[in-house]
Amino acid sequence: MIMSVIFSIIVFIFVLGLVILIHELGHFIMAKRANILCHEFSLGMGPILWSKRGKETLYTIRAIPIGGYVMMAGEEVEDEIVKVGKxxxxxxxxxxxxxxxxxxxxxxxxxxxxxxxxxxxxxxxxxxxxxxxxxxxxxxxxxxxxxxxxxxxAPHERSFESKTKTERFLAIFAGPFMNFVLAVFVFIFINLFMGFPVMDSTVLGSIGDGYPSYGILEEGDKIISIDGEPVSDWDEISSEIDSNVADRLIQFEILRDGDTDTVAITPVLIFYSLGFRSDEDVINELIIDEINEESIAYKAGFVGGDKILTIDGIEVISWFDVTQLVSANIYGEVMTFTVLRDGSVETLTIAPHDKEVLEYSGVLAVENFIGISPIYEFNFLKSFTYSFTNTKDAAGMIFSTLGLLFGNENVGVSDLAGPVGIYTITSNALSGGLLSLLSWVALLSVNLGVINLLPIPALDGGRLVFLGYEAITTKKPNKKIENTLHYAMYLMLMGLFVYITFNDILRLFNLK
Known part of the structure; x- marks a missing residue:
């Protein structure tokens, strides 16, 4: 257990350090190309743990792994260090x-x-x-x-302010840009390793261990029909499974080793809006399966093995009843459940994820799931081109999150993740295997790139706004005012960082 935690911490530091290193390298490389003097290249903030003096740059690793910086000469107001009389x-x-x-x-x-x-x-x-x-x-x-x-x-010709607008733009923009480049390369590797689903086939590629189809369907089976409806591609398979009415077995006609056979599978119902799923081992009762501790159901007091009796005072006798009531709640209004637990009746209240949050996550309130996937094929060209789509989709997801943050009353700053939250996500991704971890690296890198491009002082995007003002007006902004805004926003962001980290710790110890 201890070794597992230590290994997770090492991986967390490596992952966070990698995306920060790539970001700062972007700034550093373009600054060097423009002959801007870089006083320091730092990974992390706070006290110095390690340092090495280069020809003109001090390279440091600092104690707090939450960021980094390239200190360029002239990027901020620099008072004369040596003055007359000194x-x-x-x-x-x-x-x-x-x-x-x-x-x-x-x-x-x-x-x-x-x-x-x-x-x-x-x-x-x-x-x-x-x-x-x-x-x-x-x-x-x-x-x-x-x-x-x-x-x-720093003589004038080596300072940031002496460079052309294009050179300064590139020195600023290169940081976020390199984060997108890293994501593209990681997605290329993932796509090469995983391949792409063959959607025009009905042959099964893999069966999820622990899901309803496991032990019934096999890899290589070809699905001929579902509930008597012929299927010719994977979209039709998905459509037929999703249209299944709860509590009814799904009949699959399959071709296996040249012989046809018919098998029946009861799908698991995943209630994404509530954070729990039906127990696949209990068919005729409304028993909830084991619940993830990060889910809203767990935080509302539900536990695995609870039997649902009523919802908002309405008796439910089938999963179809539960599905209808939950799916109708599109605005995230509080619902009251009574459940039977260890012989006693418990009353629980829960505010489901609303329709907007579910759409952002790309899921429905309730979905059938049996644990099958199509076959995958290798395609080098598609692996390369699709990596740009992956990166674009990741950026779009982050913008959607920002939209929820400012436009959805059920999502707030307290839901953001800081270093402790990032550690938790990294640890979970690590437990999912190499591809899961790499996907998280790519998403984290895109996140750093997008956030840094927001037009907020103290971030790269804020500096680009001032550069844009100069380009439009042909006048340089007042440097002291600009740096005062950067510093004030930096203090506000540090306050936000402390608040988010505090919430992370509460979540980590289930105190929130």
Whole structure:
């Protein structure tokens, strides 16, 4: 158990680190192509766990794995670090050019270097003018030194603000773009591994272990008819199963090894709006199967083995009755159930998912399920082209979620997932196998790309809005106002992050 949790945590850190790394690499690569000086490339936030100084960039891994950043010179307002009247110590190279400027001039470690009072200074060097302090020439790749840390100075031509609008756009947009690229490549791998369903065939590809068809139907069986209705493709199979009236066996005529046979299967009823399913082992009673602890049914107090007696005061004697009452509740109004549990009657109330939430999830309030799927075939070209559709669909799902967040009273900020929630989802995906985990990596990467493109200050999309303003008006926005907005929104997002994480913890320990 402990090793399983440790392994899940390692996978969680790897998955989250991967999508953040790809995002920041996008920013970093395009910044480097534009010759923008990058002071730091960081994975994570907070205290530094590991660091390595490159030629001009400090690479760090920080303690809190919730994000990362590329610190580009000039992306934010930078006050002059060295001003007239300030005392500094200067370290010279062999040609008497300043290569390091020690800001903490009282530090005894640098007593051997010359201390000067600044009387004139230019460390920007616009139009390629020389950099200088007093009468000393400063190298364009010199460093500031403060408390054992070094930061390379940024001449004007190396700053973000000196670049063209196209170069700045690419440096900002490349982060989210790389998240979409990662998703495309992951989906290509998934599609190559899984293949694509052959929809114009009625041959069974796989039978779900633990579902009603298991042990009755077999891989390779060809379905000829369902309840006497001939079927010629998978769409017709799905339609016939979905049209089955609850409590009635579905008759399948199949071809197996050259012989025809007829078998009967009672489908499981999955109540997506409530979060439970019928018990396939009990045919003539309204017994609920084991319930997932994440479902709204579990949170409402339902447990596996409950026998449904009434719904909103109406006695129900068949799953058809239950299906009719549940399907009619399209607005998520509270329903009252009485159930028989261990010989005593319990009364439970539950607010089902409404029609809008179900449509977003791509399901109906109640669906039949027997656990069969079509055969799959390998198609390299389709694996490549369909990966773009997969990515587009994932982005569409995220926009739909945002729509529910702002347009559905039953969905709120408390339903969002933070790091703890992402860990839980990652752990569940890991238990589903490699393809399940990869699907989650792709979805998480698309999510990071979409969220960062929202036109909100502090996010990449917010920075693109200010860049768009500059492109339209031909005037640069006031940098101090822009950065004040970015910082204020950053604080608000951090507050939201704390709130979401708190809710994650409550959910993790079933306190909410």
């Amino acid at each position: 005392q500094v110590r200067l370290i010279f190279d062999d040609f008497n050019n300043v290569e390091k400027i020690v800001l903490d001039h009282e530090d005894e470690r640098y007593d051997q270097y010359e201390k000067v009072t600044v009387t004139k200074v230019d460390l920007k060097g616009e139009n390629n003018e020389p950099l200088f302090i007093n009468d000393y020439t400063v190298k364009r790749n010199a460093f500031y030194v403060y408390k054992k840390r070094e930061l390379q100075i």
